[in-house]
Amino acid sequence: MDVKYDLTSYVRVLKLASTPSWEEFSQIGLIAGAGIVLVGFLGFLIYAVMSFLPGGV
Template sequence: MDVPLELSAYTRVLKLASTPEWTEFSQIALIAGAGILLIGIIGFVVFLVMGVIPGTGV
């Protein structure tokens, strides 16, 4: 394991990285929030279906 070589690779990546603009950040946050909301809705629908069908619910 060559630690100085790995540290130089990490340093190179950090030098290339930059903070996103506000519009890019807000678009990413909106898409991530929509994905979380979609997964939650799907889970809630599955929960409702399992409650309606006898023998499959909690």
């Protein structure tokens, strides 16, 4: 385990990273929010179907 090599690779990655612009940040937020809503809606549909089936929840 070469600690010096690991640290230099971490520093190199941090130097390449940049702060996103407001437009990029808001677009990522919208996409992530849409994914969360979609997964929640899918879970609700599964719960609704299972509650109507005999022996469901």
